[in-house]
Amino acid sequence: MPALAWPLGWGVYVFVVGWSVIIISQTLDMTQFLNSLPSSILQAFGIERFNVPGGDRRLAALYYLTVNVFSTGLIVAAIFAMFVAPGLIAREVDRGTIDTLLARPLSRRAYVFTRFIFYLGMTAALATSTVAAMALAIGAVGGFTVPWNGLASAAALFGLAALAFGSIGLAVSAWRLSTGAGTAAVAVVLAFMFVLNLAASAVPWLEGPSRLSFYTYWKPVELVIREQVGWDAPLVYAGVAVGFTALAIEIFARRDIA
Amino acid sequence: MPPHPTEAAISFRDFTRYYGARRGIDGLTLDIAPGEIFGFLGPNGAGKTTTIRLLLGLIRPTRGSATLLGHDVVGDSLAVRQRLGFLSGDVALYPTLRVVDYLRFLGSFSRGYDLAVARRYADRFELEIGRRVKGLSKGNRQKVALVAALQHRPDVLVLDEPTSGLDPILQQEMHQVLREERIRGATVFFSSHDLTEVQALCDRVAMLRDGRLVQVTQVAGIRGLRERRYVVTYADGHAEERRVAGDISAFLKEVAAAGAVDLREHEVTLEETFLRLYGQDEAITVQP
Numbered sequence: 001m002p003a004l005a006w007p008l009g010w011g012v013y014v015f016v017v018g019w020s021v022i023i024i025s026q027t028l029d030m031t032q033f034l035n036s037l038p039s040s041i042l043q044a045f046g047i048e049r050f051n052v053p054g055g056d057r058r059l060a061a062l063y064y065l066t067v068n069v070f071s072t073g074l075i076v077a078a079i080f081a082m083f084v085a086p087g088l089i090a091r092e093v094d095r096g097t098i099d100t101l102l103a104r105p106l107s108r109r110a111y112v113f114t115r116f117i118f119y120l121g122m123t124a125a126l127a128t129s130t131v132a133a134m135a136l137a138i139g140a141v142g143g144f145t146v147p148w149n150g151l152a153s154a155a156a157l158f159g160l161a162a163l164a165f166g167s168i169g170l171a172v173s174a175w176r177l178s179t180g181a182g183t184a185a186v187a188v189v190l191a192f193m194f195v196l197n198l199a200a201s202a203v204p205w206l207e208g209p210s211r212l213s214f215y216t217y218w219k220p221v222e223l224v225i226r227e228q229v230g231w232d233a234p235l236v237y238a239g240v241a242v243g244f245t246a247l248a249i250e251i252f253a254r255r256d257i258a
Numbered sequence: 259m260p261p262h263p264t265e266a267a268i269s270f271r272d273f274t275r276y277y278g279a280r281r282g283i284d285g286l287t288l289d290i291a292p293g294e295i296f297g298f299l300g301p302n303g304a305g306k307t308t309t310i311r312l313l314l315g316l317i318r319p320t321r322g323s324a325t326l327l328g329h330d331v332v333g334d335s336l337a338v339r340q341r342l343g344f345l346s347g348d349v350a351l352y353p354t355l356r357v358v359d360y361l362r363f364l365g366s367f368s369r370g371y372d373l374a375v376a377r378r379y380a381d382r383f384e385l386e387i388g389r390r391v392k393g394l395s396k397g398n399r400q401k402v403a404l405v406a407a408l409q410h411r412p413d414v415l416v417l418d419e420p421t422s423g424l425d426p427i428l429q430q431e432m433h434q435v436l437r438e439e440r441i442r443g444a445t446v447f448f449s450s451h452d453l454t455e456v457q458a459l460c461d462r463v464a465m466l467r468d469g470r471l472v473q474v475t476q477v478a479g480i481r482g483l484r485e486r487r488y489v490v491t492y493a494d495g496h497a498e499e500r501r502v503a504g505d506i507s508a509f510l511k512e513v514a515a516a517g518a519v520d521l522r523e524h525e526v527t528l529e530e531t532f533l534r535l536y537g538q539d540e541a542i543t544v545q546p
Contacts, residue, residue, distance in 0.1 A: 099346050102316060258317055
């Protein structure tokens, strides 16, 4: 079953993306229907708030669905990737294969680094494929101008968030030699970020720190289309990812595998 | 890092590891000669596995040092692991891999690895390397782990209770392989609590108790120390067990005079001998 997990996961992912593209393409007709509705109903869904190329309100529905569906995919992919990281090292410990592996002439630093490179590749593939699907839906199916800069910065934001929070889980799992401990650490960080994001709406001085919570960016229609996703948070995430990965490598290199 | 010149294949000097206040192994000083089959004996918790994990660099000593073929096991761990083959007591493999892929994966870390060597061992153990690991029996998984330990022709074999769970035929086959490895020039260092196995295989044996080395001796020497155990049945029907060491003529005269009508000799195994030794305290001298 584990061997099937990856192809199965990707299969489901591609199916959802493909299905979403079809649904969204059909919304071109739906927008005509939506446009015939009273303005108050459209306003209730906040549709008219969106500034889309050309300012055509019919297009807002398509944009809304397209960007929301795929941005949600992006954040789900990021959270999925975060929870993969704690198992990169500790799963070998959990299933008892670490002794045989480390009895071979393999340095522990190289071992962790290689696993992290795999993780980096997986996260990049998730982010890139999601952005490609968004661009496909917006550009090829919807026939609109693709907001490349917004998409790129959103992908960088969520991809680097996955690496950053995942690397925290990696370091904790290297320290405790437990996948569960690393997973718990990721969950705690995610919960903290969520609380930070909520608190920021009530506590003005938290607004600055809350920009490091990626929940802040879970408003993709406004942020991506208007290209309001900056590069400050991705840069901080990149620093966190590098720092905690280096920490994980050093912890594991020095730790007893008792 | 070049190896330090040494005559021993494995050399321990005051090798010590504590887990907090708990003693893993304490003050182990021991030399194992090249080409020797060396048994490391002791009950559970005696320090056998701790010593092996220290050798592999999985844990670090609290104090002391050890070398394998002249390479320091802490400072030059990669070189140490380049030259040893390890078989874990708890065999854990990657269930989704085919056996051949597993062997190739582990072998790829060693210089000059040749899958043909693995295939020869697999044929010898009647192991189907095209099968997936998850479909293998426990015995077959043990075979896979053994082939993985041997396939890169290591200079030193470190085996942690290698025959536990194996059927007698496979045990004999493994013993034969280890003897051949010795002829090839490899040193074999293995832990066991199966003293019959040690008796059959080892040149020398070390006994551990509570993390301390109790005795190192030639297996042949231990056999010389062994007692014989007799069950004597007398004319009145009662029977008694007697243990006799050395010349038995006096014993025979005694039981004959007492009216013995039957005398049965039972083999006293090395295990019983060791258990008696374990029962003694620190008075037992170490004979390197």
